[in-house]
Amino acid sequence: MSAETKNLRNVVMLGHSDSGKTTLIEAMLFEGGEIKRRGTVETQNTVSDNTDLEHEKGKTIFSHQMFVNWRNNKINIIDTPGFDDFVGEIVSSLKVADTAVIVLNAANGVEVGTELVWEYVEKNHTPTIFVINQMDHPKADFEKTLEQAKERFGPKLVPIQYPYNSGPHFNQIIDALRMVMYEFPENGGKPEKKPIPESEMEKANAMHNALVEIAAENEEGLMEKYFEEGNLSEEELAKGITIAIANQQFFPVFVTSGLKDMGSGRLMGFINDIAPSPADRPARKLENGEEITYDPNDKTTIFIYKTLSEPQVGMVSYFKVLTGKLKAGDELVNANNGETERISQIFLAKGKDRIPVNELVAGDLGATVKLKYGHSNNTLNTKGLDRKIRPMEFPESRIRKAVSTDSSADMEKLVTALNRISEEDPTLRVEQSAELKQTLLHGQGQLHLDLVKQRLQDEFGVKMNFSNPKIPYRETITSKADADYRHKKQSGGAGQFGEIHMRVENFYEGMEEPTGMSIRQKEIEDLPWGGKLAFYWCIVGGAIDNRYIGAIKKGIMQQMKEGPLTGSHCQNIRVSVYDGKMHSVDSNDISFQLAASGAFKTAFHLAKPQLLEPMYAVEILCPDEDTGDVMGDLQTRRAVISGMDSEGHYQKILANVPLAEMHDYGSTLRSITGGRAKFKMKFSDYQLVPPNVQQELVKQHAVESVEV
Template structure:
């Protein structure tokens, strides 16, 4: 296979909401370039891109898939991505290494919520962007409405390059405003006939062409002068202005497509060849310490790992972008993260599950290799004199969680290893071994994300697992002061045990007045690992208890705070004051006062109006106006408190506070009532009191479990 230099490599990522036609377009692009002789379809499960078994079962993309094509002396690397929010990690990684984003919009539905979520990341990375309105052959296609929505949400940079002559079921012609030509496609698609613009379309075409010229000119001072001088720009000048605008994130060219019928894809590929920035024209990459890494084949070799995948019968595949220099089979590169050396045994160009062996890849290119031992997603592999680690991909936090366990207890260790392997592939799936809750918890982007993980465990790794509701990390505290004492006395043959402690406990809060009930000799303020504080006052006078036993009393209190009396949850925000006690000259020791302190704290806690606290999250839901009633109903039925409402880009925004105990079910419910069109995010806010009836229910359940 020909080795392309950085000036002739174009890296694009196909983005869009589910069913916008990304996989179909990738198939059509490969067919149009002659890479494949026949186009597959999602329905027939024979596309180059969606090749995993789970994708065939579901009928949509789960993984980002690397493909390539060659078009008029350019190599175009294509990454086809999932459209579902559950697999946003795959999307973000692909955006990170692509040089241009092609955002597909379904002509029937316009700019969907899923599209907006994806756009947030395109905008964050400031990637040059093409908009492609697909499915213009559908009965409900509405080009003008889709353009209006795109302009409203993405702004003035939306720049119409083409418009359909006859959208809908008879769609077969477009007006191209760059070439000022009408393209009419044969019935089965493919190469169009070039025709003059019809008289009844000239006025509209001229108006949109002038808008295109103005948009191209305003991004380049030289072109602006030419525009004022000539009153227009020629085709080459237009291309130059559009490219500059794309690089400045000020021009988003908009194209027309029917990917299914192969109408418009060839023209789009021609634009990618002629106008879209090549790898070398993109801004340099940045290392973690701020150094620039230009895309230069003569520079020091550096690879950025953006994806790892465990393939059955093959092993670990490592996908990378060559940020600088040239990589060859047999090279040894240093993993900057762990300061280990990896040998590049083989290099491949990937087309789905098919991998073509190549001898080398140059700066700007994307490829994969096998058998990396210590190299994972977000790592940098480089020669010794490479400037440093490339800034890693910032993956989003999780939205839902579930507890997982192996059906066969003997598989617990293997399950841990497999989950670590899956997290390595998918950083948005987090694995937590929670000692507090005594559960292994999976954190994911949605219920489907978790279910696909379960499918992989059972079908790829041959492990049977169960999902359970993840427990809630409650906290316990008190609402009023209380006094208690406890005498620990034990006599058995030899040395005995004796310790008696008197203490006062009270709720602690930031800025509370100093303790005045007794004289305070010294105070220890402890920031608890699980949140909140313990303030421990030593108020012993007259030697009732030796100072050497105070640490043991504190240890007993701390031990009991790790398993509160109400539900066994951590205790927080309490001030403990030990003000009296008794010792025995022979039998008193550390264990005696530890037990006495623990039991005195327990007894005082029960008298101090115990309060169970639950984690509460700030929730934000963005959705179309017509869905607000259903969203409000779901929120109110799950103990949520509405904290605000707003409007953004024509969508309604509801803000609420929701207990974590309701959050997982709420996310699923909201996705259901909005058909996945709501944009949801949550963030921990605080611990808040549990309602009395729920507190009693949880406490009774805990006591019942203890008695079993």
């Protein structure tokens, strides 16, 4: 089962949902002899989509690793989901792939899921092959799809093939690289090679010439030979084309029908002969700036790109061998946490099946089980090596929900289960918010979170409820106010006494010092939740001892942690303590802490308090025809449009939107644009809440406080 590094091909299949990736992979495995019968998504028996969730949804949700032996090479194939809710599976798969195969639906053209993956393909500089699939569809349109692909992905897309016929009777492909026409039997499989019809020779020759020019740029003497002979074989063009693909100078385009198994064998042959092996890929960057190459004679380094929890098995770790040879029984040190792991078993993954092997060489993909300390994004090395691969970078979450359970007893089980799932899925983040007093779940979209909810119930027996999270508002003041407060308590024995006079003002950088006061001490500190507190000690004549400064600040901070308006954090306030009284016996820390808290609360209400809300900079990319509807929806969300521009075939809308208005935005945008738009958001600043909104929030907080 093990292959040499130069005989490996690592391919990731990418594309929008329903482009036919899983069905095409079945045909590829069948053509390679790895399966005896092709399964279908409908009959739930494909090698790739093999989980209960995928069977229920009829969609690829997780990435799946499998392989096929083709001639002298081993081709590893990773299937990936088409929904951007599961972008983590795409990012991790691209990290270990040496070639991307982007599958387009010939009936639907270039769809938003394809555009999403293209961003990551470009970021990873991955050599790419395009496949226009489903040529047997009644609405298949090769030329339109190719034109869209060139428009959106650039002129480097060059067709190697085109269909001689398409639609339900599709069975002929003209191949301009080999200058032959393939005619397939009714049930697909091995085609008959036929001469290209005379009517198509001019078109085929023009395509062949384009391929010759691409190859000749990287292989001397090819152009001269072409002029002499008038044609070149694929073998003669192979070296130049391989270099062009490896350097992303050229993205070949193939045509297939995965359902009918037409063209899949030719695609496999091209991957086998032309696609780069790990040995052909550039050196891999380490975190410290050094580089490593896929050298089987080096000491062993592996990278874990995915982990998955399986019932009765535990954690399964999927990895790529970067250098050396990995053998069953090897002990490796985790560069991320320093722990030593014994790799007791090594497997080749074939969908849900795992085939044990004794050894894997540099460049190969495999799996192991029951690592104690190994997680996604971890590098494991032979003892003594100090190598850490640059980690995968996953996108920020686009949706967050507060989670709860029907009973408090289930909450601990819920958090434990969520943390376990988030270990498998780096795009899922669990947050225990002390400020909001909620457990928050951050994800990529509603579908993403809904499937997590289903997994919790099916696999862990925990029922989870979603609700909109509270908003982390901030409270401040807009004017100046003085207040005093006396705390006095006598209940036998020593009593409590403390009196404080203070002034509160809105604080900003560069403001003038307080007037009419003698400043003895001042501190300006950054608050843990953002903003500042300026504390001025202006006591003269010993009205309050300096030893009570700490207690007074503590009382102010207690009020600032749970502000008087809505219980939100306060920020950007200057407090000047300028008078007060103490008692030689009854004054103590708690007395002045409570007096400070009462004085601050009173002064705060007198100083025209104002609620602030978090604003997010939102960037939306949408088709031109949907721009009006998207803008209209933003206006209902109190958005301020800050700019518009075009980016490729998209309209880019920039807006500042209150977080409170973004709860359901992903679902709404998908509905408005038919799933053809995408967005990202990033915290911008805090801004004043409109008076009517503030009034409602204060009223709501008062009601909730009474209920508690």
